[in-house]
Amino acid sequence: MTFTSPHDRLLDRLGEVAVRIGLNVAPGQQVVITAPLDAVPLVRRITEHAYRAGASLVTPLFSDDAMTLARFHYAPDAAFDVAAGWLHEGMARAYREGAARMAITGANPVLLSQEDPDRVARANKATSLAGRPAMELITSFATNWNIVACATPAWAAQVFPDDAPDRALARLWDAIFLASRVTVDDPVAAWAEHNAALHRRADWLNARRFAGLHFTGPGTDLTVGLADGHLWAGGSEPAQNGIVCNPNIPTEEVFTTPHALRVDGHVRATKPLFHQGTLIDGIAVRFEGGRIVQAQATQGLAVLERILATDDGARRLGEVALVPHSSPISQSGVLFRNTLFDENASSHIALGQAYTKCMLDTDGQTPEQLAARGANSSFIHIDWMIGSAEIDVTAITRDGGREPLMKHGEWVNTP
Amino acid sequence: MTFTSPHDRLLDRLGEVAVRIGLNVAPGQQVVITAPLDAVPLVRRITEHAYRAGASLVTPLFSDDAMTLARFHYAPDAAFDVAAGWLHEGMARAYREGAARMAITGANPVLLSQEDPDRVARANKATSLAGRPAMELITSFATNWNIVACATPAWAAQVFPDDAPDRALARLWDAIFLASRVTVDDPVAAWAEHNAALHRRADWLNARRFAGLHFTGPGTDLTVGLADGHLWAGGSEPAQNGIVCNPNIPTEEVFTTPHALRVDGHVRATKPLFHQGTLIDGIAVRFEGGRIVQAQATQGLAVLERILATDDGARRLGEVALVPHSSPISQSGVLFRNTLFDENASSHIALGQAYTKCMLDTDGQTPEQLAARGANSSFIHIDWMIGSAEIDVTAITRDGGREPLMKHGEWVNTP
Ligand SMILES: [Zn+2]
Ligand SMILES: [Zn+2]
Ligand SMILES: [Zn+2]
Ligand SMILES: [Zn+2]
Numbered sequence: 001m002t003f004t005s006p007h008d009r010l011l012d013r014l015g016e017v018a019v020r021i022g023l024n025v026a027p028g029q030q031v032v033i034t035a036p037l038d039a040v041p042l043v044r045r046i047t048e049h050a051y052r053a054g055a056s057l058v059t060p061l062f063s064d065d066a067m068t069l070a071r072f073h074y075a076p077d078a079a080f081d082v083a084a085g086w087l088h089e090g091m092a093r094a095y096r097e098g099a100a101r102m103a104i105t106g107a108n109p110v111l112l113s114q115e116d117p118d119r120v121a122r123a124n125k126a127t128s129l130a131g132r133p134a135m136e137l138i139t140s141f142a143t144n145w146n147i148v149a150c151a152t153p154a155w156a157a158q159v160f161p162d163d164a165p166d167r168a169l170a171r172l173w174d175a176i177f178l179a180s181r182v183t184v185d186d187p188v189a190a191w192a193e194h195n196a197a198l199h200r201r202a203d204w205l206n207a208r209r210f211a212g213l214h215f216t217g218p219g220t221d222l223t224v225g226l227a228d229g230h231l232w233a234g235g236s237e238p239a240q241n242g243i244v245c246n247p248n249i250p251t252e253e254v255f256t257t258p259h260a261l262r263v264d265g266h267v268r269a270t271k272p273l274f275h276q277g278t279l280i281d282g283i284a285v286r287f288e289g290g291r292i293v294q295a296q297a298t299q300g301l302a303v304l305e306r307i308l309a310t311d312d313g314a315r316r317l318g319e320v321a322l323v324p325h326s327s328p329i330s331q332s333g334v335l336f337r338n339t340l341f342d343e344n345a346s347s348h349i350a351l352g353q354a355y356t357k358c359m360l361d362t363d364g365q366t367p368e369q370l371a372a373r374g375a376n377s378s379f380i381h382i383d384w385m386i387g388s389a390e391i392d393v394t395a396i397t398r399d400g401g402r403e404p405l406m407k408h409g410e411w412v413n414t415p
Numbered sequence: 416m417t418f419t420s421p422h423d424r425l426l427d428r429l430g431e432v433a434v435r436i437g438l439n440v441a442p443g444q445q446v447v448i449t450a451p452l453d454a455v456p457l458v459r460r461i462t463e464h465a466y467r468a469g470a471s472l473v474t475p476l477f478s479d480d481a482m483t484l485a486r487f488h489y490a491p492d493a494a495f496d497v498a499a500g501w502l503h504e505g506m507a508r509a510y511r512e513g514a515a516r517m518a519i520t521g522a523n524p525v526l527l528s529q530e531d532p533d534r535v536a537r538a539n540k541a542t543s544l545a546g547r548p549a550m551e552l553i554t555s556f557a558t559n560w561n562i563v564a565c566a567t568p569a570w571a572a573q574v575f576p577d578d579a580p581d582r583a584l585a586r587l588w589d590a591i592f593l594a595s596r597v598t599v600d601d602p603v604a605a606w607a608e609h610n611a612a613l614h615r616r617a618d619w620l621n622a623r624r625f626a627g628l629h630f631t632g633p634g635t636d637l638t639v640g641l642a643d644g645h646l647w648a649g650g651s652e653p654a655q656n657g658i659v660c661n662p663n664i665p666t667e668e669v670f671t672t673p674h675a676l677r678v679d680g681h682v683r684a685t686k687p688l689f690h691q692g693t694l695i696d697g698i699a700v701r702f703e704g705g706r707i708v709q710a711q712a713t714q715g716l717a718v719l720e721r722i723l724a725t726d727d728g729a730r731r732l733g734e735v736a737l738v739p740h741s742s743p744i745s746q747s748g749v750l751f752r753n754t755l756f757d758e759n760a761s762s763h764i765a766l767g768q769a770y771t772k773c774m775l776d777t778d779g780q781t782p783e784q785l786a787a788r789g790a791n792s793s794f795i796h797i798d799w800m801i802g803s804a805e806i807d808v809t810a811i812t813r814d815g816g817r818e819p820l821m822k823h824g825e826w827v828n829t830p
């Protein structure tokens with residue numbers, strides 16, 4: 001392979017990292033790729049690397065924004081309760097039969113912002129119902145999977161609204177390449193090192209078994225108790241088929257399960273939150289006994305309140321994650337308006353559902369037993385950023401002692 | 416909708432004809448579209464018209480020549496026995512559940528001509544095995560379906576090898592638009608008329624119940640007996656779901672089942688035949704008792720002989736079709752190297768499998784009973800052209816009389 005431009009070389013490296021680090025494709029595996037049409041050049045790079053890694057068949061499922069919009073503009077109203085069950089069931093079957101799953105993110109985040117919200121909600125509901133069997137295989141990590149990003153004109157226009165389209169697209173690509181750690185000489189080796197560092201950090205935190213974390217800084221004084229028998233995770237992990245993969249590219253976080261009843265104090269978001277095309281900015285909330293008892297926002301408060309009203313667990317935390325301010329995403333200063341990137345730019349907390357995989361000894365435990373240990377449950381899981389160069393994190397030890405963990409957004413030690 | 420160019424207007428009309436005439440989409444139907452990536456603009460026009468016609472969801476399944484080639488260049492050898500069974504099963508389920516099927520032809524006809532023929536054959540076999548349940552639903556006409564063409568650079572280069580790529584592509588589009596009858600003022604009305612004319616022709620032939628056809632002209636003196644209880648078909652037909660559709664756009668033929676044992680004389684092909692990327696030219700064969708007893712070709716004879724050796728039925732006829740020389744495809748003078756077009760440019764015969772739908776009273780009949788009536792069976796069905804302005808066709812009546820049917824390639828009467 002020869003490359004006609006630096007962009008092509010970086011695109012190829014992103015494809016190689018997605019295949020070798022993200023999926024870690026096993027010889028003979030099929031690969032299913034979901035992608036927007038704008039991602040064709042990246043999909044082709046991924047495909048070549050997948051075959052070089054021994055994939056038997058790579059099948060792309062492209063989506064087209066123009067076709068999606070045509071539906072909202074011309075289809076009869078009853079159409080919006082319909083989904084492609086046959087295709088989602090087919091994908092579920094592919095994963096059950098051992099296929100790896102590659103998802104390419106980058107679709108227009110505000111594509112449907114001008115469409116009837118009721119129809120958007122109905123279409124989303126129909127799709128997520130139809131997609132449940134496949135999605136459960138992904139969330140239960142039945143097979144190796146990866147999500148990687150492709151810059152698209154529509155997304156770039158959201159991220160760099162003041163730039164001309166070509167310039168915005170080029171800047172977004174630069175930011176994706178940097179964040180995805182493919183701008184170094186040997187990206188695959190760099191990712192191996194990065195994974196090792198994340199594993200060392202998670203191992204060290206698991207060995208220390210802290211009782212809680214205390215976040216302090218401008219507008220923030222928040223104590224987050226950790227769940228009983230919580231487990232820190234980060235970097236690559238084995239799927240149930242035994243293949244060690246990196247579900248997210250990029251990934252910078254180590255994360256665990258907070259105790260749903262032991263969060264107290266106030267916290268101010270350090271970045272805006274983008275939720276289904278809406279911006280929620282200036283979030284500041286107060287917790288008592290794990291529950292948000294007061295919530296403010298300078299923009300999008302109504303949407304925030306709707307999120308918090310989803311169910312009982314929506315006002316409590318399901319995840320706490322630590323990300324150093326020196327991470328490449330954070331250093332880029334780019335607000336991607338895409339959770340895959342923004343949550344990896346900063347320490348964050350998530351409202352809603354906890355990850356079972358971030359709890360020790362869960363085999364045979366009932367949901368009630370997990371809840372008693374502090375694991376929250378909810379239909380939502382929404383990450384929002386609370387870290388910055390001005391935030392310190394102090395660990396609270398099991399005997400009530402205090403140990404500095406992060407200062408000015410950076411780890412105090414290197415395990 | 417406003418159009419920025421005459422091309423865009425014609426493309427939109429082709430989309431409209433494919434939806435309203437080809438599929439005749441029913442309100443609430445899902446539509447599955449298989450297409451090469453080059454067909455995105457046409458797929459979008461089809462999608463809009465499908466939603467306007469009441470489709471609930473249009474799902475595209477794009478294939479990419481570059482990804483297909485990457486497999487042949489980089490995948491391990493064992494890969495070539497693998498197919499996306501999960502996807503083919505999903506499509507079969509879609510059709511069983513009522514979805515319409517739109518196939519867009521135009522992929523590079525010689526894409527794999529430089530690849531290992533053994534691997535190509537294995538990959539084709541794996542795909543056709545996996546695709547059998549879906550294909551059986553299509554061939555048994557369980558749902559409404561349509562195949563329509565999209566000009567692609569690779570196909571255009573084959574058809575107009577002496578033109579610059581842009582010019583070749585534009586010429587192929589012109590030829591497709593003309594052949595698909597969308598260059599007139601009201602293509603949908605024109606298609607309704609065209610279908611009515613084909614129906615009148617088939618009805619008239621069915622009322623006459625001729626015993627055989629006699630083709631005469633340079634190098635040709637061929638008598639084709641018709642099957643007992645044969646049925647002429649042509650133009651739109653009802654699928655098993657009750658929807659009247661046009662499976663092929665374009666279509667110019669009326670066709671029926673010859674008697675597999677009653678074909679005698681010699682015939683010379685009037686156009687070359689393209690079979691899986693190989694050109695077979697100058698075909699001349701002699702039939703005795705329905706069987707090809709001598710076959711010549713000035714080019715590709717080895718491939719022709721391999722075709723004839725496929726099975727017992729490969730040397731006998733399964734279809735005879737009449738197309739006037741004045742049909743738009745024939746008038747264009749373009750050799751499309753694509754059966755959808757070339758078989759509609761000229762009267763033709765097909766080696767191999769007969770269509771059950773071209774036989775009367777088949778309900779409850781065994782394959783043996785159908786064979787006794789003259790219906791041929793084979794794994795192949797390969798059309799080749801024997802009509803031209805120099806060919807006359809005479810009908811042989813049941814009492815042995817003779818009636819002129821076509822003179823100089825044109826119908827003698829207008830029913
Ligand atoms: Zn996280
Ligand atoms: Zn999260
Ligand atoms: Zn035919
Ligand atoms: Zn045929």
